[in-house]
Amino acid sequence: MKLFGFDIRREERAAVENPAVPLNSAAAWASLFQSWGGGSGAGAAVTVETALGVPAVFSAVSFLSRTMATLPLHAYRHTEKGATRIKGGIQTLIHxxxxxxxxxxxxxxxLFWQAFTEGRGLSWIERSGTNLVGIWPMVTACTTIRLQNGRKTYVYAEEGVPTKTYPASDVIDLxxxxxxxxVTAYSPIDKCRNAIGLAIAMEAYAGNFFKGGGVPPLALVGQLGTGNEAIxxxxxxxxxxxxxxxSSNKPIFPLPASYDLKPVGIDPEKGQMGEARLMQIQEIARAFQLPPVFLxxxxxxxxxxxxxxxxxxxxxLIGQWAKKFEQQMxxxxxGQRNSGRYVEHNLDGLQRGDFKSRIEGLARAIQTxxxxxxxxxxxxxxxxxxxxAAKELLVQGATVVLGSSPPAGHNGGPPLDDPPKDGQENDAEA
Structure with missing residues (x-):
């Protein structure tokens, strides 16, 4: 409807004003920040793209994905002498x-970027008979997973690519x-959309606030003229x-007589906006199970x-995802009954930047x-x-079995439990 020539919408109560919505809910505060932020932010649907616009979300996803990609990944085979590194095609494919x-x-x-955003990372294994030829990433949004007779199949339909169906044994599913x-998987962005939406709303509000020169929404108070044109x-x-x-960069400007401007809404500082934005970083860190220091x-x-x-x-965190990826690989x-072959991450790769700890660990391993x-x-x-000698295992000579005698020549003398040689006893008595 229209009043005085202006469009007047039917009243829609924000969640923060709705008595049925608790004030401590994220939806209530998201609606409040939405009204301050000019209608954008939490009111819009939280998608992967909009969520990645939040620095904390983008930082969490990129940090986790790149950390998992950085870990050394090798193929091994169980032998009588222990684990032996596999050389050749398999090692080339994974490493x-x-x-x-x-x-x-x-x-x-x-693969991990898809898992931390869409909720699932997929890759197709190319084979030639029983030989592994390659591993190809799949777009999660283009894949439909079906469960038939208790077994999963993956239908891949990417634009410009012929539709193909893969058995579960040929798809690395994370x-x-x-x-x-x-069949379906949870996405951390979807399950935490209220917390992410609140962060989007606060960022939009802060942007609009400072875009307007730090001037909050104002109400004109005074005697308004009668009639549409006077208003x-x-x-x-x-x-x-x-x-x-x-435009003149002056802090003072005149108002028409008998009018006054009063701010509408809450001052950001009084509303603890800085603390609220910091809390959202901690909430997003909690969603990805990350310690806040990494954000x-x-x-x-x-x-x-x-x-x-x-x-x-x-x-x-990293240990759990590494184990999940290793077992899927x-x-x-x-196969279910493999011939003793397996892939494994080397978590020591996370210490690559700590030279002192790395060298001390290697020295201890050599000495023991x-x-x-x-x-x-x-x-x-x-x-x-x-x-x-560099190919031999070394151990410090002073290390002996508890209760045994020191080795021959210990402290420059004969073993304590050896019988004295001829002449030594007489020398001692003399």
Whole structure:
């Protein structure tokens, strides 16, 4: 309907004004920030693209994806002598290049990016008979998963590519978390859309607030003229005065007589907007199970707890995703009953930047006969040493079995439990 020539919409109560919606719900505050932010933000549907516009979400997804892609990934075989690194085609596929167009880093980054955004990462295994030829990434949005007789099939229909159906044994499937139907998967962005939407709304409000020179929405108070044209003139006079003041960069501007401007809404500082935006970073970190320090939230960070968060990150997040990916690869590449072959991440790769800890760990491994010097040099991409002793396991000579005697020549003398040689007893008595 229209009143005085202006469009008047039917009243729609925001969630924050609805008595049926608790004030501590995200929807209530999202609707409030939406009204302040000019209708954008939480009112719009939270999609993958809009969510990635939130710095904390983009940082979480990119950080996790690239960290998983950075981890060294190797193929091994169980032998009588222990685990032996496999050389050749399989190692090249998983560690160097899964196909002729993608590097291993790019492929794994894309796979985990899909898992942390769409909720599922998919890749198709190309075979020639029983031989592995390549691994190709699949677009999650172009894949339909069907469950028939308890078995899954993957129907891939990408634009410009013939539709093809793959059995589950040829698809590396990495869901964020499966739903009860065993087919569809949860997406962290979809399940946490209220928290992400609130972050979008606050960012939109802050942008509009500062875009307007820090001037909040204003209400014109005073005696309005009677009639449609008089109201229009009053509004235009005030608007013209504000525009003139803004263009002249002067903090003072005149108002028509008998009028006053009063701010509408809550001042951002009084509304604790800074604290609220910081809380949303922590909420998003919680959604991805990331310690907040990895989203550059150091508000409560100290030297001690930051180091502990680093350990938490490896033990309780990266380790879980690494195991999930390894088992999916082992099942799909080698089958349910493989011949002792398997792939495994080297989580020590996360210490690549910590030179001191890395070198101290290698030295300890050499001294305790867990690694030969040449094996330690190989981990640092250094050539084998010419001395044959570099290929031998070493241990410090003073280490003996508890309760046994020190070795011969200990402290420059004979073993304590050896009988004295001829003449030694008489020498001692003399």
């Amino acid at each position: 160097e290049a899964p196909n002729a167009e993608w590097t291993s880093f790019d492929w794994r980054e894309y 869901p964020f978390a499966l739903k009860s139907d065993r 229009k003139r009053s509004i235009n006079d005030v608007h013209r005065a504000i525009e003139v003041a803004r 550059q939230d150091l508000s409560k960070g100290t030297f001690a707890n930051t180091e502990q968060q680093d350990l938490f990150f490896v033990k309780h 082992n099942l799909k590449l080698f 006969a867990q690694m030969t010097p040449d094996e330690a040099r190989a981990l640092e991409n250094r050539p084998a040493h010419s001395n044959p």
